[in-house]
Amino acid sequence: MTDQLSRAFQALADPTRRDLVARLAADGDASVGDLAAPYDVTVQAVSKHLKVLEEAGLVSRSRDAQRRPVHLEAEVLDLMTKWIARYRQQVEERFSRLDAVLAAMDESDDNDEAEGAAS
Amino acid sequence: MTDQLSRAFQALADPTRRDLVARLAADGDASVGDLAAPYDVTVQAVSKHLKVLEEAGLVSRSRDAQRRPVHLEAEVLDLMTKWIARYRQQVEERFSRLDAVLAAMDESDDNDEAEGAAS
DNA sequence: TCGTCATTCAACCAATAGGTTGAATGACGA
DNA sequence: TCGTCATTCAACCTATTGGTTGAATGACGA
Numbered sequence: 698m699t700d701q702l703s704r705a706f707q708a709l710a711d712p713t714r715r716d717l718v719a720r721l722a723a724d725g726d727a728s729v730g731d732l733a734a735p736y737d738v739t740v741q742a743v744s745k746h747l748k749v750l751e752e753a754g755l756v757s758r759s760r761d762a763q764r765r766p767v768h769l770e771a772e773v774l775d776l777m778t779k780w781i782a783r784y785r786q787q788v789e790e791r792f793s794r795l796d797a798v799l800a801a802m803d804e805s806d807d808n809d810e811a812e813g814a815a816s
Numbered sequence: 817m818t819d820q821l822s823r824a825f826q827a828l829a830d831p832t833r834r835d836l837v838a839r840l841a842a843d844g845d846a847s848v849g850d851l852a853a854p855y856d857v858t859v860q861a862v863s864k865h866l867k868v869l870e871e872a873g874l875v876s877r878s879r880d881a882q883r884r885p886v887h888l889e890a891e892v893l894d895l896m897t898k899w900i901a902r903y904r905q906q907v908e909e910r911f912s913r914l915d916a917v918l919a920a921m922d923e924s925d926d927n928d929e930a931e932g933a934a935s
Numbered sequence: 936t937c938g939t940c941a942t943t944c945a946a947c948c949a950a951t952a953g954g955t956t957g958a959a960t961g962a963c964g965a
Numbered sequence: 966t967c968g969t970c971a972t973t974c975a976a977c978c979t980a981t982t983g984g985t986t987g988a989a990t991g992a993c994g995a
Contacts, residue, residue: 702834703829703830703831703834704829706825706826706828706829706834707825707826707829707952709825709900710822710825710826710829711952712819712821712822713953715822715825715899718903719903722904722907722910723906723910728971729972729973730970730971738953738954739954739955739956740972741956741973741974742954742955744972744973744974745952745953745954745973746953748973749952760962762962762963762971763971764971764972765972769903769907771904771907771908774900774903774904775904778897778900778901778904780834781828781896781897782897784837784838784841784842784888784893785890785893785894785897787841788841788888788890789890791841791842791844830982830983832983847942848941848942848943849942857983857984857985858984858985858986859943860942860943860944860984860985861983861984861985863942863943863944864943864983864984865983867943868982879992881941881992882939882940882941882942882991882992882993883940883942884941884942884943
């Protein structure tokens with residue numbers, strides 16, 4: 698689980714972390730304290746969640762006085778969608794080829810019938 | 817971690833499981849034994865991986881004599897891309913609004929300058 | 936019916952995840 | 966410089982994960 702994609706999927710496997718991403722997407726950058734407020738866990742727990750998101754490359758942090766504003770990075774989200782889309786597409790392409798094969802078989806059946814009728 | 821989306825992201829957080837999905841997408845349905853062959857782990861371990869994928873709704877299994885062919889289900893992949901795309905899009909929309917605000921500020925500056933020049 | 940093949944179940948193990956509390960760090964504002 | 970606020974580090978706990986081995990299940994084919 699050391700590669701980026703694994704860390705990214707792992708990061709979004711937690712509902713609290715998905716909600717953090719959702720809020721950052723909707724409201725823009727926010728401090729750890731503000732982000733932690735709505736949840737029923739300690740601020741330390743949320744800080745850990747943010748660390749997981751950061752190590753996955755999903756968020757970054759800057760500094761603003763005592764605060765460490767959290768910023769959502771969209772690139773890794775793109776990476777993830779591309780991974781999924783690739784295999785999603787392969788499935789469709791396989792179906793297309795299967796359809797083509799089935800169509801060819803139909804045609805072949807027609808030919809056989811035609812040949813049978815001709816002999 | 818009981819909801820579908822969490823289980824799906826969790827399932828794809830493992831490289832072996834992502835590879836299983838990739839192979840099923842490329843080659844179509846396959847038996848547990850065939851799927852397990854390339855990896856350096858026991859067939860039981862792969863069976864467990866497939867169970868995780870199945871509980872996430874990413875694959876289904878039927879029966880063919882002794883074999884239990886594994887079939888990739890694309891729906892949950894769609895669910896995942898939709899989740900990501902939604903927040904990806906929100907980020908872009910926020911940028912657009914920010915651009916609009918900045919543009920409005922520029923315009924306001926122009927007006928101020930114009931008014932200043934007119935007085 | 937018996938042996939065999941494909942798969943899963945069960946019990947176990949080490950490592951990791953998500954949470955806690957308490958202490959440390961680091962940047963202000965008085 | 967001192968107290969305070971925001972955040973992180975450290976140590977700890979329990980549950981889960983990914984792996985193992987060994988036994989059970991279940992469907993053929995002889």
